[in-house]
Amino acid sequence: MARVFSGIQPSGELHIGNYLGAVQNWVTLQHQHDCLFCVVDLHAITQPYDVSSLAQRTIEMAIGLLAVGLDPERAIVFVQSHVPEHSELNWLLNTVTPLGELERQTQFKDKAQRHDSIPAGLLNYPVLQAADVLLYRATLVPVGEDQLQHLELMREIARRWNTRFAEGAGFTLPEPQALLATAKRVLGLDGRAKMSKSLGNTIGLFDTPETIWEKLKPAATDPARVTRKDPGNPEICNIFTIHQGFSPPATQQQVAHNCRTAGWGCLDCKRVLADNMIATLTPLRERAQELRAEPGRVREILRAAATKARALARATLARVRQCMGLLEGAEA
Ligand code: TRP
Numbered sequence: 001m002a003r004v005f006s007g008i009q010p011s012g013e014l015h016i017g018n019y020l021g022a023v024q025n026w027v028t029l030q031h032q033h034d035c036l037f038c039v040v041d042l043h044a045i046t047q048p049y050d051v052s053s054l055a056q057r058t059i060e061m062a063i064g065l066l067a068v069g070l071d072p073e074r075a076i077v078f079v080q081s082h083v084p085e086h087s088e089l090n091w092l093l094n095t096v097t098p099l100g101e102l103e104r105q106t107q108f109k110d111k112a113q114r115h116d117s118i119p120a121g122l123l124n125y126p127v128l129q130a131a132d133v134l135l136y137r138a139t140l141v142p143v144g145e146d147q148l149q150h151l152e153l154m155r156e157i158a159r160r161w162n163t164r165f166a167e168g169a170g171f172t173l174p175e176p177q178a179l180l181a182t183a184k185r186v187l188g189l190d191g192r193a194k195m196s197k198s199l200g201n202t203i204g205l206f207d208t209p210e211t212i213w214e215k216l217k218p219a220a221t222d223p224a225r226v227t228r229k230d231p232g233n234p235e236i237c238n239i240f241t242i243h244q245g246f247s248p249p250a251t252q253q254q255v256a257h258n259c260r261t262a263g264w265g266c267l268d269c270k271r272v273l274a275d276n277m278i279a280t281l282t283p284l285r286e287r288a289q290e291l292r293a294e295p296g297r298v299r300e301i302l303r304a305a306a307t308k309a310r311a312l313a314r315a316t317l318a319r320v321r322q323c324m325g326l327l328e329g330a331e332a
Contacts (some may be wrong), residue, residue: 005138007040012057014064015202017195020245035075067288082306085313089131283294
């Protein structure tokens with residue numbers, strides 16, 4: 001069985017973009033592979049963040065992952081900082097990571113612009129990401145397109161480490177492959193930027209039916225459709241993309257037809273979408289509520305998962321240390 005690793009930042013809110021673009025697929029993958037899914041709090045602290053809410057956002061993200069159907073019996077769902085080996089491997093991999101490649105990462109260049117003084121952690125973000133995956137010798141990494149550059153660098157880091165240290169040791173760090181999300185990317189309700197909590201353009205996965213409708217009503221559609229009589233183009237309508245995630249195929253066809261012929265106004269289309277979203281999301285919201293009412297249970301799930309992850313992580317790290325010539329004795 002292939003091993004799968006992916007991570008998500010503890011933004012505090014799982015939204016429908018995360019769900020359709022990533023997490024829904026994770027739920028499927030847990031039935032096919034040996035999976036680890038990680039709330040990457042150590043990545044989250046590379047950007048300015050609210051210290052007082054980090055722990056709460058972390059547990060809320062874990063609750064979200066469990067509520068959508070990740071099963072602790074099948075997949076290891078854990079918090080990155082609970083497994084300190086991520087940080088240790090990060091350091092070891094820093095020694096084979098080319099600085100030029102880090103500086104070339106588009107995400108680094110974008111995020112660096114927001115700082116007067118760029119923290120080194122922001123530059124090293126992709127090295128920690130490589131450590132996340134290589135620590136478990138995972139070979140499949142489900143990600144969105146925006147992570148492909150990080151994945152390429154991760155492969156380069158594995159290659160360099162192998163060239164320098166694995167030779168003759170009978171132990172290698174396998175080069176992981178991206179497992180690209182097939183779903184079309186959902187934009188934010190503004191119809192412009194990607195859906196993201198920090199942009200305030202999301203529909204939360206656990207929003208109430210009232211909130212879902214309140215947010216859908218004013219959401220951007222095909223910009224060329226100005227009046228009720230204008231025919232629309234579902235291909236360029238973000239609301240149609242969301243239909244593709246929540247409405248059955250027959251409804252999608254009906255929606256597309258009524259959009260192209262101006263048979264429906266955008267509000268009619270949104271009402272159908274709201275109903276389908278609410279039907280899908282209500283059980284998930286209820287499960288999240290149950291888990292929130294049992295914080296002790298969630299913590300216990302995370303603790304047990306971290307213990308499992310740590311056992312795997314330590315086995316890899318022992319070999320990595322050995323290959324790199326470090327003096328034994330760290331087990332003590
Ligand atoms: N950088 C990823 C993102 O922002 C999150 C992440 C951290 C990740 N570590 C990972 C994804 C390891 C895949 C594998 O989406």
